[in-house]
Amino acid sequence: PRCFAAVSVAAICYAMMVSLMAALPLSMADPKPAWFLDQPTDIAAIAATGFSFGETSTVIQAHMICMFAPSFVTGHVIRCLGARVVQAIGACIYVGACLAMLLSIEYVGYMLGQSLLGLGWNFCFVASSASLVLRSEPGQELTKLQALNDLCVFGLSGLVSLLSSPALRALGWGGMQLLGFGTAAAILCIVAATEVAATRETGMSEGTAAK
DSSP, X not given: OTTHHHHHHHHHHHHHHHHHHHTXXXXXXXXXXXXXXXXXXXXXHHXXXXXXXXXXXHHHHHHHHHHHTTHHHHHHHHHHHOHHHHHHHHHHHHHHHHXXXXXXXXXXXXXXXXXXXXXXXXXXXXXXXXXXXXTSOTTOOHHHHHHHHHHHHHHHHHHHHHHHHHXXXXXXXXXXXXXXHHHHHHHHHXXXXXXXXXXXXXXXXXXXXXX
């Protein structure tokens, strides 16, 4: 139970990142503004032509850099702030990513959104991996626990990757960002519930020790 939150956050944040990254080339090839938002008139020209292969590749490269480059300092941030705080920060960055890609289908919107998406994934996933080890129960076999974590993470991510294109067709790029908001909210709820449970457990332990 103590590791459920870490596995859940890892799986959810990975699936969210994969869904928005996998659908990106299709969206940039045929960008369409969210139907519920008013867009500037010059957006029509972008929607008519789409973005080039080179522009799309550059956005994906920026996304990949932001996924892995911060790892040099993420561990230090986790040590200073704690895994749950870093997970919450990552979820908030996810919100910023989805907001950027929801409000703009211009090149800068895609670039900013995907860069933030990579950074948010790094914070959430690395913090979840660290939390999985730190919160494992004494005597628990970490190899089996890690295997279960990988099964959940990559199984869900593979499924979401297959569904990203149909989701883009059904919901549109804007609709997928709304799903992203919901996913970030789910991560924050899991982190908050874990914090409450940990605080309660600590209080009970202190009460027992006092007796």
